[in-house]
Amino acid sequence: MKSRKRWLSTFTLLAAFALIASACSDDGGDTTAAPDTTAGDTTAAPDTTAAGGVAAEDFKLGILLVGPEFDQGYSQAHFEGAQYAIEKLGLSEDALISLDFINPADNPGLTPEGVAADMISQGADLVIFNSDDMRDGAFAAAEQNPDVPMVWVSGDSAWTDGKDYRADLTNLSNVWGQMIFGKMISGCAAALTTQTGSIGYLGPLTNDETRRLVNSAYLGARYCYENYRGEDPDTLEFNVTYIGFWFEIPGVTLDATQVVNDLIDGGADVIMSGIDTTQALVRSGQRADAGEELWAIPYDYVDGCQEAPDICLGVPYFNWGPSYLEIAQSVIDGTYSAEWQWVGPDWDDLNNIDS
CATH class of the missing domain: 3.40.50.2300 (Response regulator)
Structure with missing residues (x-):
């Protein structure tokens, strides 16, 4: 296995990516890209x-x-x-x-x-x-x-x-x-979109990986909210609820759809998913169809937007x-x-x- 293919964390969030990439390459900023990350x-x-x-x-x-x-x-x-x-x-x-x-x-x-x-x-x-x-x-x-x-x-x-x-x-x-890059870009897209200043994150279980990805999403959101929208990042709300496993299992985990409802009812108008399945996008899409102004960012799968494309900001897959x-x-x-x-x-x- 001499060659190293570069294969992961690609996105359709290209507008947000352009902003983040520009920020990461700014010689005057405090953020620098780690060497050799493209090859892994x-x-x-x-x-x-x-x-x-x-x-x-x-x-x-x-x-x-x-x-x-x-x-x-x-x-x-x-x-x-x-x-x-x-x-x-x-x-x-x-x-x-x-x-x-x-x-x-x-x-x-x-x-x-x-x-x-x-x-x-x-x-x-x-x-x-x-x-x-x-x-x-x-x-x-x-x-x-x-x-x-x-x-x-x-x-x-x-x-x-x-x-x-x-x-x-x-x-x-x-x-x-x-995937830290995907979550960072997703957080940026969420921050550039939210009209309420509140982002909800539907999380799976808690371990080193999931905490790292939540932190990446939050830092991406905070950076873009401040540097591209000109808003006070301390006023940006970023609420996370973990359901207890990678996807909903009735009677074992929290109800993912109800968690999405709770995040929206709490003021979030952009819902980010960190779980394996599609409840964040599906439920947000249902409520958007009923007249609410909402957006969502699914996770994992290249065609993740297809269940509610009109409100989907893109997917880190x-x-x-x-x-x-x-x-x-x-x-x-x-x-x-x-x-x-x-x-x-x-x-x-x-x-x-x-x-």
Whole structure:
């Protein structure tokens, strides 16, 4: 895996992006871009290269999805990324093995390691766990199948400085995108749009990732509210409610639609989503259709605006295809290694599905 494709956090929020990019490149300002973020950061643990390879025509990819396959959000973005890899490899749809709703609430009888074992028995040469919540299952699966390359998305087991670093798991890689940029741009768009001076954020659960993204959205909003609208940033309201999981599970999490209602009733006229599914946009669109002046910013999926395009300001979305293709090709070539990749956007062509 010598090359580093730039694949994540691309957006349709191009007007806001232009403003943010200009601000970040201003020699007189206090904000500077970190070096080499376009190519992303990659680390590999020593002595982690897998041996052998797989005949290209026999390759199979298994992917475990935390949510529904067609959620118009996070899991669908992963599923379509896996489809992209299979298509680019010239393989049939039978080369993709997938199972959705892999979480304890929806499927308490399933374990990620059990699902992975089943996929391997069906011939999977690479197994992807698409959620941070699958950590323990990914670890168990990697331990039980040391010769099968795997990916734990959003994890840090292959990063020597990671909280969950596992030098012994030489068959488990990690990949994630620098979505901090997407959330920063989204926050800017929200701040440039709000008429009430109040932004609502529909959050998932709380962990390092979600706090980082909320903070990025807030800082982007605050910066643009002050520097492009000329308003006092201390007067900008930014209210966050976490529902308790990546998407709504009745009886387990808060009701995402009710949370959106509460944020709007509290004065927010722009609702940002941090969850895997579409309630922020759908409910805002319903209330806008009833006569309220509202906007929303969904998350995760390239077509995330389609359920209420008239009020959608754009979407920060993940494009998993190029990285999944690169990892799959490394398995075929026999060059796979356990790497941690935190990949930045393709700043030269944000919406290029091949980069």
